[in-house]
Amino acid sequence: IRPELPVIIGGHGPSSLPEYFLKAVHPVYPGRPLFSLVVSGEIEGFGELLRPGKADNRFLDLRKLNPKCDIKPMAGESILRAGRRSISITLTRGCPLKCRFCSNHICHGRDFRSSPPGMWVDEVIRINEKYGGTPKIFHLNIEDDNILFMKNDFFSFLDAVRKHYPEVSFSAENGLDYMMLEEQDIIRLKQSGFTRLNLSLAVLSEDSRNKEHRDGDPEKLEKLIHHCHKADLPVTTHFICGLDGDNREDIVKTLRFLDRLPCQTGISNFYPVPGLEGFEDAELFLNRSPSLALGSSVYPWTGALSSAQMITAFRLARWSNFRKKLLEPKEKPFPGSTGADSDTEEELFRKITGSRRLHTILKVGKKGSNRTVVPLSHLDEDMVEGFFR
Known part of the structure; x- marks a missing residue:
């Protein structure tokens, strides 16, 4: 809408992997980049550092510039x-x-x-x-x-x-x-x-x-x-x-x-x-x-x-x-213990404690209106056995 306005991105993502975001500096449309500048480090002090010669027109690493700035909540x-x-x-x-x-x-x-x-x-x-x-x-x-x-x-x-x-x-x-x-x-x-x-x-x-x-x-x-x-x-x-x-x-x-x-x-x-x-x-x-x-x-x-x-x-x-x-x-295992919310949860509890194997509740039918207890698969059974031992 306003291609003349700069779009600057910073934060944890650009600080950890600026290469990923620098790809988006290249124009999406002729003359219109997705981002104007990628900034790493903290944004405090950014304004005073954005001067000619401080960035390569694409990337500004505030961490290397050691900005003197106030930290604000x-x-x-x-x-x-x-x-x-x-x-x-x-x-x-x-x-x-x-x-x-x-x-x-x-x-x-x-x-x-x-x-x-x-x-x-x-x-x-x-x-x-x-x-x-x-x-x-x-x-x-x-x-x-x-x-x-x-x-x-x-x-x-x-x-x-x-x-x-x-x-x-x-x-x-x-x-x-x-x-x-x-x-x-x-x-x-x-x-x-x-x-x-x-x-x-x-x-x-x-x-x-x-x-x-x-x-x-x-x-x-x-x-x-x-x-x-x-x-x-x-x-x-x-x-x-x-x-x-x-x-x-x-x-x-x-x-x-x-x-x-x-x-x-x-x-x-x-x-x-x-x-x-x-x-x-x-x-x-x-x-x-x-x-x-x-x-x-x-x-x-x-x-x-x-x-x-x-x-x-x-x-x-x-x-x-x-x-x-x-x-x-x-x-009183911890404050907020409420008991089962449904008969299906009671059944799930009995199945797991009785078999010492993990199960879950599967929603079936129209809009998940019916719920049934089924065993879980693709687990590490040695870990399950070790936990219930």
Whole structure:
């Protein structure tokens, strides 16, 4: 519509694989490129750096230019979840930790930087007013998974937001680092309005933790989860499946470890980001479909586990959560246990517990009006047997 307007693309994608986006700089129509400029690194400071001689008219790498700029909190779009407005916000940039599977540094670098904490609440107020004034009830998700580097400022921020919006609720869906949490912090998070905790286990075995440069203490995690249970604060504990060096025995141990705890199991199939250790070659991605870099593709990028084994692990995690849901509420496996939603779910529960084999509910008939329980196929039966042992 306005071909004279420049279209500039940046963010994590162009930072990790600029070659893919540079293809679109070439004209789609004569004289009309899809993108005018591809930018890597953080967008803050972009304006002051966009001067003659700083870019080759196609690509600008802000990471190499080391821009001196202020970091500002950034709130995303408002979405509705269960009738409540939900807003996500990022307060910091960068991370000094060197977890092998994490791509944060590719765009944001290794230096941890924060916007002034006083700006955090201002951004919440700004974005909230943008979407309909100042309602008393909304949900705020904190995107920073390393926000506990600034634990005192973080709790002060939660308190300040609640003063403005007493009915606000909070979450940190990317997961909090449990190594930075203590039991007294659990109570504070609950009182501040957290409705659920997402904790990042990542990997359980010590050998895998060392290989992934990841700190961890399973005994501490177990105590924290039990403390959350006593406080009626639901927990989802996340781990990664398919990392280099994984084996099915360790994955089953991880699943069994989480299955006996009062928490839900969150499982993420590993997918690489260009630039991670072992995945530095851009051609590895340029010659494959981008869909293979989705966790849902369960593509065996590292070769440590097959697709069937990763699917089996995912199904076992789902069964663990389903089993806890169907336990009698008085047993209180985790807050929110509701029992079966239908006779078909009761049948599914009986089939799996009786056969010690995984089944699922298949919808058949017009618009899936009929539901039947069927066994799952193409799984790693040794993993299933090991889990139920």
